Amino acid sequence: MIRMLRPHNFYFHVPFCAAKCKYCAFYSHACQKPDWDGYCEGILKEINFWYYKLGKISVPTIFFGGGTPSLMPTHVLNKIIKSVSEKFLITDDCEISLESNPGTIDEIKLAEFKSIGMNRLSVGVQSLDDEQLQFMGRIHNADQALKLLESAQDLGLRVSADFIYGLPNQSVLNTENLCKKINNLGLKHCSMYELSIEPGTPFEKMNLILPDNETMADIYGMIGKTLNLPRYEVSNYAAPGEECEHNQNIWNGEPYIGFGRGAAGRVLIDDKWYEQLGDGQRFELITTKERATEKILTGMRTIIGVNITPDINKIINFDFIKNNPDLVLIKSNRILTTEKGMLILDDLLINLIKL
Numbered sequence: 278m279i280r281m282l283r284p285h286n287f288y289f290h291v292p293f294c295a296a297k298c299k300y301c302a303f304y305s306h307a308c309q310k311p312d313w314d315g316y317c318e319g320i321l322k323e324i325n326f327w328y329y330k331l332g333k334i335s336v337p338t339i340f341f342g343g344g345t346p347s348l349m350p351t352h353v354l355n356k357i358i359k360s361v362s363e364k365f366l367i368t369d370d371c372e373i374s375l376e377s378n379p380g381t382i383d384e385i386k387l388a389e390f391k392s393i394g395m396n397r398l399s400v401g402v403q404s405l406d407d408e409q410l411q412f413m414g415r416i417h418n419a420d421q422a423l424k425l426l427e428s429a430q431d432l433g434l435r436v437s438a439d440f441i442y443g444l445p446n447q448s449v450l451n452t453e454n455l456c457k458k459i460n461n462l463g464l465k466h467c468s469m470y471e472l473s474i475e476p477g478t479p480f481e482k483m484n485l486i487l488p489d490n491e492t493m494a495d496i497y498g499m500i501g502k503t504l505n506l507p508r509y510e511v512s513n514y515a516a517p518g519e520e521c522e523h524n525q526n527i528w529n530g531e532p533y534i535g536f537g538r539g540a541a542g543r544v545l546i547d548d549k550w551y552e553q554l555g556d557g558q559r560f561e562l563i564t565t566k567e568r569a570t571e572k573i574l575t576g577m578r579t580i581i582g583v584n585i586t587p588d589i590n591k592i593i594n595f596d597f598i599k600n601n602p603d604l605v606l607i608k609s610n611r612i613l614t615t616e617k618g619m620l621i622l623d624d625l626l627i628n629l630i631k632l
């Protein structure tokens with residue numbers, strides 16, 4: 278029997294940050310001198326492991342997320358990409374994205390990263406207001422973030438910027454001003470994340486007074502109307518063709534491998550889906566129903582929604598769709614979330630899936 282080699286997207290988790298931001302609950306350590314050699318050795322072992330497991334599969338996208346991947350020394354990024362290209366087939370148009378924190382990468386390193394193959398940079402700008410940046414515990418100011426965006430654009434990289442909204446005292450009006458400033462940055466992709474207070478973070482202990490739900494809903498609606506980029510996922514906006522292909526593939530239910538401790542992955546071996554566990558080298562079979570549930574959870578975040586394939590058909594609550602046309606629709610055999618539905622996505626998903 279010929280074994281089918283299905284392409285997999287690759288996600289590399291880089292677990293180090295220069296300092297911990299006050300809102301952040303991602304798996305990362307604030308560390309002045311990370312053990313880069315140890316990290317790299319571990320990643321190369323995982324690359325070998327998956328090579329022996331899956332063979333020379335093709336890789337349509339590679340994403341370095343974190344943590345702060347822009348802290349990575351050039352030789353480490355080089356070794357990882359070189360190893361991937363030796364073991365797997367990096368497609369000609371492979372999107373290689375890297376998340377960055379302004380203040381951790383200069384023009385020289387940016388150019389080095391580009392020469393190694395990185396072709397898309399995501400910049401954690403978060404705010405254009407220095408006081409807000411300080412309040413969030415960011416290590417950079419707005420000018421540094423703008424400079425990094427400019428350098429990346431000048432180098433011809435595809436560029437995205439992340440922003441956070443919903444901070445204390447943030448109103449529709451001042452967020453609208455932020456959106457207008459974003460429109461002037463010449464970006465083709467940006468992400469607008471609503472602040473959420475995560476357990477165990479300094480923000481949780483500060484008892485912050487955040488904008489109420491109604492204001493948040495108004496801000497969300499205003500962002501969609503004001504940004505000059507269309508929304509293609511609950512928090513992501515891009516000019517047509519400039520969407521993050523890596524994330525889109527995952528939201529659309531394509532397989533991906535996570536490298537690095539704690540990185541998630543959904544691997545397809547001989548038509549069976551597996552979930553990666555903890556250390557990246559162990560995996561466990563997941564049922565068709567679990568996989569269908571995941572496809573709904575991620576697909577409904579996007580404006581293209583979810584195709585009603587037989588596995589999806591079995592677990593969708595069609596009565597909920599019929600009774601809530603303002604939240605969710607069916608069009609050309611796809612289930613779509615409306616703008617109002619995007620606002621209450623978590624609640625919507627609980628009702629949409631039959632358990």
Ligand code: SF4
Nearest residue numbers: 294297298301343344
């Ligand atoms: S730089 Fe990013 S990953 Fe690191 S602490 Fe801040 S938000 Fe979290």
